[in-house]
Amino acid sequence: MKPSTRVNHPPEVHVPADNRPLVAPVYQSVKFTFGSIGETERHGRGEREGFYYSRISNPTLRQLELTLAQLQGREDCLLTASGVAAVNLALLALCKQDDHVVLFAEMYQPTRYMVRRLLARYGVRHTMLSIADTDAIERTLETTPTRLVIFETPSNPMLKIADLERITAAARAHRALTVLDNTFAGFHNHGQFDIDVFVHSLTKYASGHGDVMGGAIIANRATLNAMRPDLIVTGATLDPHAAFLVQRGMKTYFLRYERQCENALAVARFLEAHPKVESVCYPGLPSHPQHALARRQMHDFGSVVTFSIRGDRATARTFTEALRLFAISASLGSTESLVQPGQIMRPRDLNEAEREWAGIADTTVRLSIGIEDAADLIADLEQALARCP
Numbered sequence: 001m002k003p004s005t006r007v008n009h010p011p012e013v014h015v016p017a018d019n020r021p022l023v024a025p026v027y028q029s030v031k032f033t034f035g036s037i038g039e040t041e042r043h044g045r046g047e048r049e050g051f052y053y054s055r056i057s058n059p060t061l062r063q064l065e066l067t068l069a070q071l072q073g074r075e076d077c078l079l080t081a082s083g084v085a086a087v088n089l090a091l092l093a094l095c096k097q098d099d100h101v102v103l104f105a106e107m108y109q110p111t112r113y114m115v116r117r118l119l120a121r122y123g124v125r126h127t128m129l130s131i132a133d134t135d136a137i138e139r140t141l142e143t144t145p146t147r148l149v150i151f152e153t154p155s156n157p158m159l160k161i162a163d164l165e166r167i168t169a170a171a172r173a174h175r176a177l178t179v180l181d182n183t184f185a186g187f188h189n190h191g192q193f194d195i196d197v198f199v200h201s202l203t204k205y206a207s208g209h210g211d212v213m214g215g216a217i218i219a220n221r222a223t224l225n226a227m228r229p230d231l232i233v234t235g236a237t238l239d240p241h242a243a244f245l246v247q248r249g250m251k252t253y254f255l256r257y258e259r260q261c262e263n264a265l266a267v268a269r270f271l272e273a274h275p276k277v278e279s280v281c282y283p284g285l286p287s288h289p290q291h292a293l294a295r296r297q298m299h300d301f302g303s304v305v306t307f308s309i310r311g312d313r314a315t316a317r318t319f320t321e322a323l324r325l326f327a328i329s330a331s332l333g334s335t336e337s338l339v340q341p342g343q344i345m346r347p348r349d350l351n352e353a354e355r356e357w358a359g360i361a362d363t364t365v366r367l368s369i370g371i372e373d374a375a376d377l378i379a380d381l382e383q384a385l386a387r388c389p
């Protein structure tokens with residue numbers, strides 16, 4: 001073989017079956033091959049195990065899919081290139097023309113866009129409600145044949161808790177599917193409820209280090225298999241190296257999540273006692289209007305703490321910019337703490353009544369709490385509050 005041929009057919013390194021790596025290797029290969037046409041065809045007909053093309057399946061992705069499905073308490077999972085891809089592909093695969101979707105003003109903005117603008121172009125109808133109004137959800141499901149309800153809990157950034165028992169019961173009674181974007185609560189929460197499809201952004205708690213994006217659709221096998229052909233041809237595949245990094249992140253998922261929750265509660269308690277703070281919203285605080293519901297539904301309460309600062313938009317700005325440890329940035333669930341004032345979270349696509357439901361004011365400040373030392377975080381918040389009039 002000439003060198004130009006050799007470099008394209010590198011020597012194979014065989015790892016004996018009784019000599020396994022402790023960490024699974026990254027299968028950074030698009031293609032997989034069988035020794036014969038017959039075996040290739042058998043695989044194509046689903047008659048044997050194996051892999052063929054990484055847009056369809058890949059061993060590195062498969063390991064992560066199984067990890068996440070187990071943790072969420074469902075049979076199967078399909079990974080996507082980002083969280084929004086998971087939300088959007090689930091909606092695309094489940095909806096057809098004339099279907100009716102229920103969604104909420106308190107949702108992730110791109111999800112609202114997907115339903116209200118994109119799916120609307122293909123003839124999917126919708127009703128937008130407030131996640132706080134369970135009666136309205138039940139009424140809508142009773143009166144309007146509905147394909148699916150897509151929702152989040154806790155909501156962003158005001159941390160309203162959806163009543164999962166009532167919503168899932170109403171959906172089941174009226175043959176609507178439930179799709180829960182469970183990004184805020186995490187994979188270890190909400191699995192005990194009768195949810196048909198979970199979607200997650202892996203960019204947040206799963207990756208955990210703010211260095212990789214991904215998404216996951218998690219459901220029982222029959223539901224996911226029905227969606228799979230649509231998902232595969234839309235092509236929002238996760239890269240194997242990204243999947244490897246998320247898998248690595250998952251090893252410390254519980255350590256990080258527990259520490260973040262502990263820190264978040266400490267921060268929430270500190271803020272609640274501070275005279276320059278109007279009110280604090282954290283589902284783990286007894287003062288949260290839905291604390292009892294949150295306790296019933298969740299193991300823990302997440303890393304986002306939202307509060308209202310006494311003053312106006314300028315006060316929120318002074319406070320935000322005075323923080324040293326908290327970076328002004330979107331996202332959540334990473335090791336480092338972040339801050340976002342209401343000014344940069346205001347939803348522009350909502351009408352006045354819907355904005356009221358969303359509940360974001362100029363004095364709203366959202367904190368995403370990391371795994372730093374709680375006392376350092378509180379000292380930083382203290383000095384920033386001291387700079388406010």
Ligand SMILES: *Cc1c(COP(=O)(O)O)cnc(C)c1O
Nearest residue numbers: 082083084108181183201203214
């Ligand atoms: C971040 C987020 C998404 C989107 O995830 P990306 O990975 O950024 O695409 C979807 N839903 C919720 C609730 C999120 O917080």
